[in-house]
Amino acid sequence: MSSKHPIYEGKAKKLFEGPEPGTLIQHFKDSATAFNGSKQGSISGKGVVNNRISEFLMSRLEEMGVPTHFIRNINMREQLVRSVEIVPLEVIVRNYAAGSFVDRFKAIEGEPLGRPLIEYCLKDDALGDPFLSEEHIFAFDICEPIELEEIRHYAFRINDYLSGLFQGVGIRLVDMKLEFGRLYEGEFMSLILADEISPDTCRLWDIKSGEKMDKDRFRRDLGEVGEYYREVARRLGVLSGADVVDVASSGRKPQLSKSSAKKPAVAAKRKPTPPKKPTGKK
């Protein structure tokens, strides 16, 4: 696979040219960063787990009518995705107070927000991903009002669906970050969900114990980061025996309360989604 043509390298993923026009290979790395790159590390096996989790969640979202960039799995660390023009927005959906929301509003961590709250940040590490109002988004020409309306609509639907899905396996979806991209097909443009959905981009707490099962374990040096990521994958039913051998050689299962570790989400009856014709441009 050394002949692959690299397109872009981010903090947790690499993109290579895909086998067909309009496609990219998304490669998940083990490296982790936090606080816009100022904290760096590596979580053994993270790439494999996030690849599987993101594939699973995006496939489920496609099935319920949210268009995504995911086309098909390639191998343990790579998936084929549609090439899109990323809208440089971090779309944050919050259900409970956590993270920067707690810092900004002196809220109590874990407090329910009553209804899902959407926030927007500029996707720009050098600037520290600053907070944006809708007025900023339009003034900076980041997207059109009609596009933002669609993004909001998808973000709420994704949040509703994923909150239920995670709840079914004993996990609370506290908040998450979504990214969207423009897919160009001939003269048509549509917005689709891009990037990844994984414990790197969501806050996930065990419902019974309240334990953090996401990147906050890395951000706050809570330890057993890989073990908790694998536990999320295991509950979703997406970690096969082969994956476990590959990623868990040094890891043990975290000591979570037995009763909250439920059956796999819906993985058993999953059927492959037929790939859509990838015709978009970069």
Ligand code: AIR
């Ligand atoms: N997030 C934001 N930038 C990168 C990521 N992954 C995610 C966090 C958290 C949510 O967005 O992982 O799930 C809100 O982050 P914060 O730091 O604003 O509270």
Ligand code: ASP
């Ligand atoms: N700011 C994000 C975080 O803290 C992203 C990053 O820096 O990697 O996770």
